Amino acid sequence: xxxxxxxxxxxxxxxxxxxxxxxxxxxxxxxxxxxxxxxxxxxxxxxxxxxxxxxxxxxxxxxxxxxxxxxxxxxxxxxxxxxxxxxxxxxxxxxxxxxxxxxxxxxxxxxxxxxxxxxxxxxxxxxxxxxxxxxxxxxxxxxxxxxxxxxxxxxxxxxxxxxxxxxxxxxxxxxxxxxxxxxxxxxxxxxxxxxxxxxxxxxxxxxxxxxxxxxxxxxxxxxxxxxxxxxxxxxxxxxxxxxxxxxxxxxxxxxxxxxxxxxxxxxxxxxxxxxxxxxxxxxxxxxxxxxxxxxxxxxxxxxxxxxxxxxxxxxxxxxxxxxxxxxxxxxxxxxxxxxxxxxxxxxxxxxxxxxxxxxxxxxxxxxxxxxxxxxx
Ligand SMILES: [Mn+2]
Numbered sequence: 001x002x003x004x005x006x007x008x009x010x011x012x013x014x015x016x017x018x019x020x021x022x023x024x025x026x027x028x029x030x031x032x033x034x035x036x037x038x039x040x041x042x043x044x045x046x047x048x049x050x051x052x053x054x055x056x057x058x059x060x061x062x063x064x065x066x067x068x069x070x071x072x073x074x075x076x077x078x079x080x081x082x083x084x085x086x087x088x089x090x091x092x093x094x095x096x097x098x099x100x101x102x103x104x105x106x107x108x109x110x111x112x113x114x115x116x117x118x119x120x121x122x123x124x125x126x127x128x129x130x131x132x133x134x135x136x137x138x139x140x141x142x143x144x145x146x147x148x149x150x151x152x153x154x155x156x157x158x159x160x161x162x163x164x165x166x167x168x169x170x171x172x173x174x175x176x177x178x179x180x181x182x183x184x185x186x187x188x189x190x191x192x193x194x195x196x197x198x199x200x201x202x203x204x205x206x207x208x209x210x211x212x213x214x215x216x217x218x219x220x221x222x223x224x225x226x227x228x229x230x231x232x233x234x235x236x237x238x239x240x241x242x243x244x245x246x247x248x249x250x251x252x253x254x255x256x257x258x259x260x261x262x263x264x265x266x267x268x269x270x271x272x273x274x275x276x277x278x279x280x281x282x283x284x285x286x287x288x289x290x291x292x293x294x295x296x297x298x299x300x301x302x303x304x305x306x307x308x309x310x311x312x313x314x315x316x317x318x319x320x321x322x323x324x325x326x327x328x329x330x331x332x333x334x335x336x337x338x339x340x341x342x343x344x345x346x347x348x349x350x351x352x353x354x355x356x357x358x359x360x361x362x363x364x365x366x367x368x369x370x371x372x373x374x375x376x
Contacts (some may be wrong), residue, residue, distance in 0.1 A: 002163060004130055006239040007256075008055035010037060010200025011090065012072055013064030018047055019229070023053040025320055029228075032258050036226040038239060041253055047240050050081040050127055055202030055222070056136060056169030058089020062099045064091075069099060073106035073185050075130040079306050082125055083111040084133075088202055089183060090167035091306040093135040105198045114167060117148050119156060129243070130158060132196065136184060143182040144170050146194065153195045163243050166196040169203050171218065176204040197247040200239075207253060215250045224257040230292050232261055259319075261290050268328065270299040274310055275287030290320040296327030297363060303332040329361075332368050340372075347371045 012033050017024040038056075044052050058072065059215045076083045085103070087093040093100055093115045104113045112120050114133035122129045132152065134145035146168050153164060170184025171177075178185055183203060191199045193235020207223035223237040242250045262284070266277055277293075284291065293314070299307070307325065314319040334355055341348040351371065354364040 001128060001245060002051070002243040003047065003048045003049045004051035004053055004200075004243075005040065005051050005054065005254075006200045006222050006240050006241050006251075007040055007225050008088070009205055009223055009229060010054075010226065011057055011060040011224070012037065013060040014228060015060075015069055020322060021320060029259065029281065033228075033236075034071060034075065034227055035235070036256060036258065038075045040225060040256060041075060043256065044079060044081065045240065047254070049240065051122070051128075051129070052079055053074065053131070053200045054083070054084045054085040055167050055168055055200050056086045057090040057202055058088070059091035059099060060086055062091055062097070063073065064099070068247070070106040072308050073103045073108075074341070075338060077106065077108045077111060079111075082298045083107065084114055084120060085112070086114040086133050086167050086169060086202070087136050089136045089139050092138050094137060104273055104338070117145065119152055119297060123162065128161060129165060130156065130165045131371075132164065132194075133151075134166065134170070134183060136169050141170075141184050142181055143205075144168065144186045146186060147192070148265075149196065150194045153316045161245060161372050162248060163197050163245075164195065165230070165243070166191065166194060166199040168199065168201055168254065170201070171203060172201065172221070175208055175221070181299055188219060191366045197243055198241065198249045199242070206234065207239075212253050213251065216248070217251070218249055220251065222253075227259050227261050230261045230263055258288060258337065259290060260285075260288055260294075263292045263294070265294040266296075268295060268299055269288065270300060271303060271317055273297065274303065275373045277314060284317050286317055287319055289318050291318040291319060291322070293323045293325075295323065295325040298331040299328045300331050301336060304328070304344065329365050332364055333360075347375075 009031055016029040033284050065192060085319060091099060100113050100115055114120055117135055120131040126248060133148045146166060149166055170186050173187050201221050204221050205224040208221040209217050220239055223234060224237045225238050226236045235255050237253045239251045240254055266273060311323055337351045352366055354360050354367055
């Protein structure tokens with residue numbers, strides 16, 4: 001039986017300079033990605049894997065700093081088994097390649113950079129497996145790189161006990177958003193009919209199948225192993241894949257991420273809503289959880305005015321808090337109107353009229369602000 005770790009889309013070199021992070025946090029988010037690679041190697045060893053497959057986008061661009069390229073290669077090169085790394089559409093292979101020759105040099109000869117559309121036979125290294133790489137040679141492509149695989153497999157005439165795995169990077173119909181078909185689009189059918197026991201894919205940052213364990217699936221995406229932004233709604237995963245001697249495939253998902261990006265949307269009406277938020281934030285980890293908080297609704301004057309304080313308390317429970325409270329309004333009461341305007345005055349009559357009409361809270365809010373503005 002072959003046991004391997006399948007990962008992709010680590011995007012080393014990704015910068016976190018957008019999005020309002022403090023410099024120390026941006027650095028921490030960026031540095032963690034290399035740390036995650038080291039953890040993946042340790043995980044593969046713990047899990048007794050003989051092979052690590054990186055199915056593209058190990059690096060965020062072909063032009064990441066050489067020092068980072070060497071560090072990544074050194075981290076992978078220390079793996080006691082075999083490593084196979086495929087260029088993805090972010091770290092694509094090219095002529096006068098600034099990336100992969102440097103990486104391959106530092107990685108060591110035992111391991112493989114899958115830079116050519118040619119089978120990578122691991123039998124000589126003690127693994128009864130041949131890899132068929134669909135290499136990305138550009139950022140975009142309307143055609144995928146796996147078309148050659150079926151014929152190459154037939155030409156090899158492999159003994160039946162030797163397993164075969166496709167390794168590719170790009171979108172999969174029905175799973176990855178790729179409306180223009182610009183990301184090496186692959187059809188499930190062509191993958192299934194290619195004669196591979198399994199396809200180890202990368203590109204889509206979510207796990208497929210989206211389960212903790214599977215049996216019998218032959219097309220896999222591991223998800224990014226380390227969450228990289230608020231559009232990532234999971235904790236980071238890799239697959240531990242087993243290929244049986246008969247070509248059967250089973251897998252188990254490993255949780256690999258450190259950071260967790262969470263989006264919390266709440267409509268508040270009073271103290272109870274804020275209390276519920278405190279409860280939810282109580283479950284967060286101040287060293288790992290980055291939170292985007294979207295607030296709407298209406299709060300009584302005092303709670304609304306003190307929002308800086310209670311938001312400040314919530315902020316302590318998270319590593320990072322970004323709040324959008326543009327939809328949160330101050331509830332305007334009859335007492336507020338009476339305090340600000342004398343009975344019988346035009347503003348008093350206008351605002352009281354709107355306040356009586358329960359469905360018109362937004363009009364009341366608008367009128368309140370306009371009248372206030374007109375007065376100042
Ligand atoms: Mn990609």
